[in-house]
Amino acid sequence: MVIIGGITRLTDSGLSISNYKLITGTIPPIGETEWQEAFELYQQYPEFQKLHSHFTIEDFKDIYFWEWLHRVIGRLIGLVFFIPFMYFIFTKQLTKKTIKKCIVLMILGGFQGFLGWYMVKSGLVDMPDVSHFRLAAHLTTAFLTFAATLWVALDLIFPEKKIVDKKFRNLVIVGYLVLIFQIIYGAFVAGLKAGLLHNHWPFMNEGKFMHETVYILDPFYKNLIENPSGIQFIHRTFAYIVVAFILVIWYQAKRMTLTNYQNKAVNSLFILVLVQFLLGVLTIIYQVPLWLGVAHQVGAFFLLTAMTFTLHRFSK
Numbered sequence: 001m002v003i004i005g006g007i008t009r010l011t012d013s014g015l016s017i018s019n020y021k022l023i024t025g026t027i028p029p030i031g032e033t034e035w036q037e038a039f040e041l042y043q044q045y046p047e048f049q050k051l052h053s054h055f056t057i058e059d060f061k062d063i064y065f066w067e068w069l070h071r072v073i074g075r076l077i078g079l080v081f082f083i084p085f086m087y088f089i090f091t092k093q094l095t096k097k098t099i100k101k102c103i104v105l106m107i108l109g110g111f112q113g114f115l116g117w118y119m120v121k122s123g124l125v126d127m128p129d130v131s132h133f134r135l136a137a138h139l140t141t142a143f144l145t146f147a148a149t150l151w152v153a154l155d156l157i158f159p160e161k162k163i164v165d166k167k168f169r170n171l172v173i174v175g176y177l178v179l180i181f182q183i184i185y186g187a188f189v190a191g192l193k194a195g196l197l198h199n200h201w202p203f204m205n206e207g208k209f210m211h212e213t214v215y216i217l218d219p220f221y222k223n224l225i226e227n228p229s230g231i232q233f234i235h236r237t238f239a240y241i242v243v244a245f246i247l248v249i250w251y252q253a254k255r256m257t258l259t260n261y262q263n264k265a266v267n268s269l270f271i272l273v274l275v276q277f278l279l280g281v282l283t284i285i286y287q288v289p290l291w292l293g294v295a296h297q298v299g300a301f302f303l304l305t306a307m308t309f310t311l312h313r314f315s316k
Contacts, residue, residue, distance in 0.1 A: 001142070002298055004066065004073055005139075005297075007066055008069075009190060011063060013065075013066035014123070015130070016042060016060065016066075018124055025071065028064070028065075028068050036057065045124050045128075050128045081106065105148055105149055109145055111141065115137050118138075132187070135190065136184050136188055139190075140180070140183055143183060146304075155312075158313075169315045172310055175246060179242055179304060179307055188231045189228075189231055195287070195293070197229055198211055199284055199286075201284055214227070236280070242273065243273050247270070250267075259313070262310075265309050265314075268306040272303045272306050276302075279295050279299045283296045
């Protein structure tokens with residue numbers, strides 16, 4: 001789902017389906033008449049009128065496919081969760097505590113679907129782009145829904161309680177929040193296509209650590225949330241903080257007596273944050289080719305997975 005979502009975003013396919021039909025929308029257009037009707041509906045909205053007026057129906061089919069696939073997988077995730085959940089309830093295989101956790105997960109999944117449509121709607125009014133705030137909400141909620149699902153699974157895999165080093169656990173919690181902040185800004189970069197600017201490293205360009213376009217908006221706070229250059233500067237600079245924080249976590253953990261899983265957790269964090277940093281640099285330098293953009297998004301997903309596993313192993 002993360003891979004298909006990334007492809008949908010990077011191929012500008014997200015606004016190709018401008019309505020939402022939960023059941024009938026599962027089946028794509030069949031035959032030339034239905035395809036023509038879908039294409040005519042697309043032509044009524046800003047993306048076609050302002051960006052893709054040159055599109056033929058064959059071009060439209062290409063972008064339609066990715067958005068359709070993204071939505072179908074979303075429905076499939078719902079079924080994969082709901083049907084076994086009902087089975088385990090009826091066969092009384094779940095404790096009340098686990099049932100409550102699963103209900104929260106189900107609500108998160110439903111909310112994520114709503115956010116997806118809420119995001120699409122923002123690109124159907126005046127501008128042919130979705131709101132980068134809504135895109136960030138959609139992506140971040142997707143990641144956190146997965147993290148919560150993984151946490152519930154880990155509670156079942158590791159039911160035993162143990163003594164917790166609260167000081168180190170709190171360090172990991174702060175690291176977790178730092179990573180979430182970076183993921184949100186990564187979504188801002190994606191939503192504003194800020195990765196297509198300042199395609200140099202380690203400097204933004206012309207040997208400048210901070211390009212003058214980073215702070216051109218007035219009032220200043222708009223540079224932090226609306227200026228593509230400012231947002232890219234925050235994302236690329238904050239990456240150093242994420243790496244530093246995870247290196248501190250890894251270093252502090254290595255000075256402790258670790259279980260096998262704790263050792264694997266911090267080692268995976270160490271490796272993944274370096275890989276993710278490298279992917280981010282390459283994505284900027286090569287101006288966001290499709291495969292690198294998707295790889296960078298998937299890298300963030302695995303890094304959050306490793307951070308969730310680390311936090312669980314040092315707090316439960």
